[in-house]
Amino acid sequence: MACRECGYTCELGPHYACMECFGPLEVRYDFPALTRADIESGPLNIWRYASLLPVRPDIAETPGTEPGWTRLVRADNLAAALGMRRLWIKDERGNPTHSFKDRVVAVSLAAAIEMGFKVLACPSTGNLANAVAAAAAKAGIRSVVLVPADLEIQKIIMTAVYGGTLVTVDGTYDDVNRLASELAGEHEDWAFVNVNVRPYYAEGSKTLGYEVAEQLGWRLPEQIVVPIASGAQLVKIDKGFREFAELGLVGGESWRVFGAQASGCAPVSAAFEAGQDVVKPVRPATIAKSLAIGDPADGPYVLDAVRRTGGAIADVSDDEIIDSIGLLASTEGIFAETAGGVVVGVLRKLLASGRLDPEAETVIINSGDGLKTLNAVPAGARAPAPIRPTLEAFRKAGLG
Numbered sequence: 062m063a064c065r066e067c068g069y070t071c072e073l074g075p076h077y078a079c080m081e082c083f084g085p086l087e088v089r090y091d092f093p094a095l096t097r098a099d100i101e102s103g104p105l106n107i108w109r110y111a112s113l114l115p116v117r118p119d120i121a122e123t124p125g126t127e128p129g130w131t132r133l134v135r136a137d138n139l140a141a142a143l144g145m146r147r148l149w150i151k152d153e154r155g156n157p158t159h160s161f162k163d164r165v166v167a168v169s170l171a172a173a174i175e176m177g178f179k180v181l182a183c184p185s186t187g188n189l190a191n192a193v194a195a196a197a198a199k200a201g202i203r204s205v206v207l208v209p210a211d212l213e214i215q216k217i218i219m220t221a222v223y224g225g226t227l228v229t230v231d232g233t234y235d236d237v238n239r240l241a242s243e244l245a246g247e248h249e250d251w252a253f254v255n256v257n258v259r260p261y262y263a264e265g266s267k268t269l270g271y272e273v274a275e276q277l278g279w280r281l282p283e284q285i286v287v288p289i290a291s292g293a294q295l296v297k298i299d300k301g302f303r304e305f306a307e308l309g310l311v312g313g314e315s316w317r318v319f320g321a322q323a324s325g326c327a328p329v330s331a332a333f334e335a336g337q338d339v340v341k342p343v344r345p346a347t348i349a350k351s352l353a354i355g356d357p358a359d360g361p362y363v364l365d366a367v368r369r370t371g372g373a374i375a376d377v378s379d380d381e382i383i384d385s386i387g388l389l390a391s392t393e394g395i396f397a398e399t400a401g402g403v404v405v406g407v408l409r410k411l412l413a414s415g416r417l418d419p420e421a422e423t424v425i426i427n428s429g430d431g432l433k434t435l436n437a438v439p440a441g442a443r444a445p446a447p448i449r450p451t452l453e454a455f456r457k458a459g460l461g
Contacts, residue, residue, distance in 0.1 A: 131156060149273075389427075
């Protein structure tokens with residue numbers, strides 16, 4: 062493991078903060094020689110990339126929720142509506158609990174088992190709670206998840222059904238995260254996936270980048286738009302692209318990374334627009350609760366990745382989010398949660414401002430399922446008033 066800030070190194074273990082400068086630690090690798098055929102011979106889930114992840118092969122092969130290898134959808138209808146040449150949607154609804162969080166939990170669970178932890182835990186804005194509770198149930202261990210009390214009821218129900226310990230907290234996600242950090246210090250046998258085993262957890266998001274490259278025929282997209290919550294997903298997708306390029310699995314093509322936030326919680330977007338390197342915390346106020354992290358841990362590294370690749374970061378209002386959910390559904394038949402609405406909204410905004418090239422091949426990330434955020438369904442999608450079961454009533458309603 063190595064510090065992102067000062068380069069300090071230490072042995073692999075449940076470490077997440079540098080002993081020298083208190084900067085964040087991340088996993089570093091000495092990768093084996095690897096061919097496309099090696100990867101293609103693997104299972105159709107994230108473990109086809111096991112040799113590029115921080116887990117032992119025997120642990121990776123333990124039966125689990127086995128997320129990954131979700132659809133990369135060619136979005137010709139949405140592209141035509143937006144005036145784009147080639148657009149793809151990486152649709153994460155196909156994961157076991159219908160969000161990309163199943164990827165990061167699978168990797169952190171494997172690491173936790175290897176290190177001897179007895180409980181899988183997390184603070185969450187919802188999707189992570191679902192994924193932790195489900196993965197722990199499959200692994201036969203206890204789960205403890207903490208969420209803000211005002212979370213969407215669909216996500217609370219989906220977490221509770223797996224039978225673990227669910228704690229609702231009167232506060233924001235950042236309040237919940239502070240409590241989880243304190244609990245991690247008191248319970249040495251609890252693996253908080255995004256706290257004391259965060260370096261392993263975050264590596265799971267690389268598999269999104271790996272899959273996009275492989276599904277595009279072993280090449281990288283020219284542009285990719287990624288939602289920002291903690292920022293780890295965007296940073297790790299970029300890292301996955303870089304690793305594939307360094308290993309010679311893709312060509313030397315360049316790519317640009319774009320970030321998407323909701324205006325009610327846009328600290329990274331604000332820092333980008335102001336040309337700043339410091340991300341100032343905010344108090345979230347948005348319907349996009351899965352992105353409502355006011356003090357994003359990877360915010361500075363998001364800024365680095367976006368600026369290094371020549372991308373941009375923007376944010377959209379709740380009304381724009383709702384409208385974009387409807388646009389995606391009506392053009393591509395994909396019902397996205399609010400984070401997906403944020404991405405489509407920011408895609409539209411970046412195209413309108415000229416910061417995103419409509420002629421360049423573009424991938425956007427739909428990180429979760431709209432069934433989890435039904436409160437954000439566009440008004441026009443509500444059930445209409447019933448009619449009598451007669452032809453006359455049908456005609457009178459103007460439906461024929």
